[in-house]
Amino acid sequence: MKKLFLLFAFLVTPIAAFAQGVVSAADPRAAAAGTEMLREGGSATDAAIATMLALNVVEPQSAGIGGGAFILQYDVKTGKIRTVDGREAAPMAATDHWFYGPDGQPLSHRDAVPGGRSVGVPGTLRAMALAHQRGGKLPWARLFQPAIRLAREGFDVSPRLNNSLRSYAPHVDAGVRAIYYGADGKPAAVGTHVTNPEQAALLERVATLGPDSFYVGPQAEKLVATVNNAARNPSKMTTGDLASYEAKDRPVLCGKYRGYKICSMGPSSSGGVTVLMILAQLERFDMAKLGKDNPVAWHLFAESSRLAYADRDLYVGDPDYVQVPLAGLLDRKYLAGRSALIHADSTMATVEAGLPAGAPKRVKSQSQEVHGTTSLSVVDQAGNVTQVTFTIESPFGSGLSMDGTMLNNELTDFDIVPEKDGWLAANRVEGGKRPRSSMAPTIVYGPDGKVRLAIGAAGGSTIIAQVAKGIVGVIDWKLSAQDAIGLGLLYAPGPVATAEKGTQLDAMIPALEALGEKVQSAPLGLKANAVERVKGRWTGGADPRSEGVVMDQQGKMTVIRRVGAQPNRPSE
Structure with missing residues (x-):
């Protein structure tokens, strides 16, 4: 009992940079196994x-x-992902x-x-x-x-x-x-x-x-x-x-964002393609100059999310059973057209799916994903x-x-x-078919061609937004993976955005509403994990909302807890 409370003590300590192997997981006992x-x-x-x-x-x-499960494996010898x-x-x-x-x-x-x-x-x-x-x-x-x-x-x-x-x-x-x-x-x-x-x-x-x-x-x-x-x-x-x-x-799904190569899981997961669409639609905006504390940056993130989720809801399913227009969805001209619908000073009145090349006629998905899952x-x-x-x-x-x-x-x-x-519906039930997922295990290559970041999350359809937010945090806002994961999230799969309660977004709600956003404040039950390469050394991040830890090869561990954190909706 005493051991447990020591293990889950409310601490905030800096993340050490580890020269050896690193595991980030949602529970210290699991990280220790790795x-x-x-x-x-x-x-x-x-x-x-x-x-x-x-x-x-x-x-x-x-x-x-x-x-x-969805698994991404990067081989350092070949530089490739399977x-x-x-x-x-x-x-x-x-x-x-x-x-x-x-x-x-x-x-x-x-x-x-x-x-x-x-x-x-x-x-x-x-x-x-x-x-x-x-x-x-x-x-x-x-x-x-x-x-x-x-x-x-x-x-x-x-x-x-x-x-x-x-x-x-x-x-x-x-x-x-x-x-x-x-x-x-x-x-x-x-x-x-x-x-x-x-x-x-x-x-x-x-x-x-x-x-x-x-x-x-x-x-x-x-x-x-x-x-x-x-x-x-x-x-x-x-x-x-x-x-x-x-x-x-499955073929690995990759795209570009500001000189970084982003690779993720393709269908039957919708996670990878939706993350790539969110990022590509944001690329014309100077997210770095706006910064993490600017409501406009979060408004842009929300608008890009709405467009990407709308396409995902209509077109993505098990590719062994339905035609998924991946090439059309990730086409740079198509995404530039979608991005043109986003404005820094106003919110779209309505959001509809686009018509990418190769898109069949579909009905919008009404499936409901519950906040579950774990990532490592x-x-x-x-x-x-x-x-x-x-x-x-x-x-x-x-x-x-x-x-x-x-x-x-x-x-x-x-x-x-x-x-x-x-x-x-692309995601209708059929014998032998795999249901659409939001899971988005993702690996990011830096401009030097080496892996810069690996990140994944739990929490139903929020997974997509969590991973995209983490990547924007690291690339645009120059945050550590730990700080990027810890940022609150503005989650906007539809007209109403949810500002994660108890985070920096609470203070931004009036400014977001002035931009036309419809915003509610609520817990989101987020849970993400990451490893990253910083100046040639490996470190990691684990979600302050969870019991997650980063542990090095020798068992050295940092327990990550946000002081005064309020209980969040379970993200299991």
């Missing part, structure tokens, strides 16, 4: 996988092997009316989340395996040992986990209650030491037998039985859906970088668990209603 791999000569990929597995244990509300799409997939039995009730009417998002039908075929383990195959150095089984140790020997409940347990108590099944709740039904208090022996045994099986043991055989049969026999919204998943799942090597950034001693964002969607996913591990509700990221006025 640095343990680095000390043993493991690669950035090895450290990232070990960190992911540990987060599965200590941050069960956010992500894990019952969900999906990506892994480990997004969950719909069972082949799914139709575009997957989330319709017996009365023939679409379920509300809230009613669609609990139970089996929202569970997509998990992709995280397949993504890990593909990443390890091409970037790992240590044995597969070694990467699991810190997570197995945490699950078997136990860990202390953190304030963030306790907050999620209190907030989402009605959502979770008996398996979760047995681990994290007392006989009186109350969630484990902060500092309570909990163990998860069933999860330890599951991780040990996968470590020993390999990832196939999760996708075929008894484990696959158990997962299928869990979702198909769910009391609410039973699924129609088959063992064949699991056996046939593959993580995919790793660089190894050689300078290889791995950037990961992974998730189970909502806090505690579908509410269903298997062997102490939460199962996702990722399929509620699809559009529940597939068409309107005869036009189909």
